[in-house]
Amino acid sequence: MRLSSRVAGLRESATLKINAIVNRLKQEGKSIYNLTAGEPDSPPPEVAKQVVIDAVRKNLSRYTPTPGLPELREAVAAHTNRRQPSLSKPWSAQEVVVSNGGKQAIFNAVFSLIDAGDEVLFPAPFWLSYPEMVSAAGGTSVILQTSAAEGYRLSPETLESAITPRTRLFLINSPSNPTGALYTREELRELGKVLERHPDVWILSDEIYDRIEFEKGSWCSFLEANPGLKDRTVTVNGLSKSGSMTGWRIGWTVAPVELTRALIALQGHSTSGICSLSQYAAIAALSLPESDFEIQRLQYLHRRNLALEVLGKSEKIEVCVPRGAFYLFVDCKRALGQNQDANGFAERLLQDAQVAVVSGADFGAPTCIRLSFAVDEKTLVEACQRIVDYLDTLPG
Ligand SMILES: Cc1ncc(COP(=O)(O)O)c(C=O)c1O
Incomplete structure (x- = not known):
């Protein structure tokens, strides 16, 4: 065949x-x-379960807008703004697309940014779907080695030396699957300084494990450390890992509006909006305080x-x-x-x-x-x- x-x-x-x-x-x-x-x-959170039961009873089971229910997009924008308080202009609901898990969110972004021959940089060890998504999009993965001795964190020097005129995207995942590496605000800032010198390179920050940090307050969102890179950074997050809601398939991108338009077009012709019931659950889960x-x-x-x-x-x-x-x-x-x-x-x-x-x-x-x-x-x-x-x- x-x-x-x-x-x-x-x-x-x-x-x-x-x-x-x-x-x-x-x-x-x-x-x-x-x-x-x-x-x-x-x-999963009790409140999310209750909301779904009520939504089923109320027949809230129709198609929803491709990028998600307006209330959910608002809630995601507010959630992201709480993690990125240093941005000079906060995110709005128009810059959010809710997807089937973080996986589809990353897939949409890679497909919207990468053309054949473009290079995508990411540190190894990496989440195993990154190279597969890049190759499906026709791109070339450029893998940046890290070592256990450096806590599997990428150094700014290694990043700088790998950037070429073909580099289109840099993927970073903190905390990391599989290593548990987590970059502090200062470490992210150092990487950000390198990226500031290369204005054609986009950044995708996969923050799906954000709440699972072992030193309280050590985790930092990439854009919080580098607010000046907002116009070329996509933040990916969702409720799978830190919300214990893997099967509900709730992930999202928060990205500049021009890219968001492309993400919506792509998702509109593939899966459309995610399951309506999961979206009501997500609104409820996002309203929970961090202390929960x-x-x-x-x-x-x-x-x-x-x-x-x-x-x-x-x-x-x-x-x-x-x-x-x-x-x-x-x-x-x-x-x-x-x-x-x-x-x-x-x-x-x-x-x-x-x-x-x-x-x-x-x-x-x-x-x-x-x-x-x-x-x-x-x-x-x-x-x-x-x-x-x-x-x-x-x-x-
Ligand atoms: C690093 C990383 N990013 C993204 C995802 C995708 O998560 P989801 O289940 O929300 O699609 C996973 C899931 O294993 C992951 O480990």
Whole structure:
């Protein structure tokens, strides 16, 4: 069969692949310690559930405007303005497009900005959908290496040296999936200074994990650190991760109005507006005070520390302490045999120790694995202990 060149090279997500194996093993009756989850294990906000029940009863189930209900666009603009108080002109509802999760929001932006041959820069390790979206749009991914020693954060020098006349877009994700790297306001400012010298480069800041920071007040929105870049920055956020609402598919872009018009046109001919019920729920969830999310933040912090304590018992791995999100990124280089990558390691860990993790290969880090700590404490501690015990059985 002849597929279009846009989709022919797309790869299946590593997370979906490992989950298929987990499901097969479960069907065979094996109990699996699953640390692959890319989603919170906590329920969505109570108020969001109630609003949806009421909306169903009131038959609020018709098409909505493509970029979202006006009240929701207002609520998103207000939410973003609270995170970016230094902007000289705040965002308005006209600059918001509500999409099917952060994923569609990023996809829309990449498709609206990238032409064949354009270069898109982003640091590695990266969220595995970035390169696939860029290649589907005909662009070229330029991957900027970072190291565990620098906390997997990109230096301004590396960014500067990678920019060419073909560079069209820079993607930044803080806190990061998969590393948990989080850039402080000062670090974002340093990157922003580089970008100020290159006026043709757009910035997409993926802030989907914004509430999950481990030092309170450490997270900063890219535009809050760099308000002068407002006319070429797209902020992506949503309720999937920090609102525990993954399946409700609520994400958005906040971007200058000319780009927003293109995003609306693209979405209007693909999916149209997102599920009406989710939009009512999103309005309710966005009205909650930040303090309502504190318990969840502290719970992730506690779990992170528990997992670090257990994994710290093995000298065969290097664990980078995450500053945000709910993942641990573990370098297994020392435990891997010659010419082995983490794909094989993750498969053997699953077969031999019944622990499921995601290989770092698709995140641009072939010797690493990603562990999610969005699971209950008992599972997390047992799984980490099994990893340590398994490492003990390996030579070296
Ligand atoms: C870094 C990052 N950005 C965006 C998304 C997309 O989130 P959503 O579920 O809202 O589409 C994810 C989801 O895993 C993510 O990890």
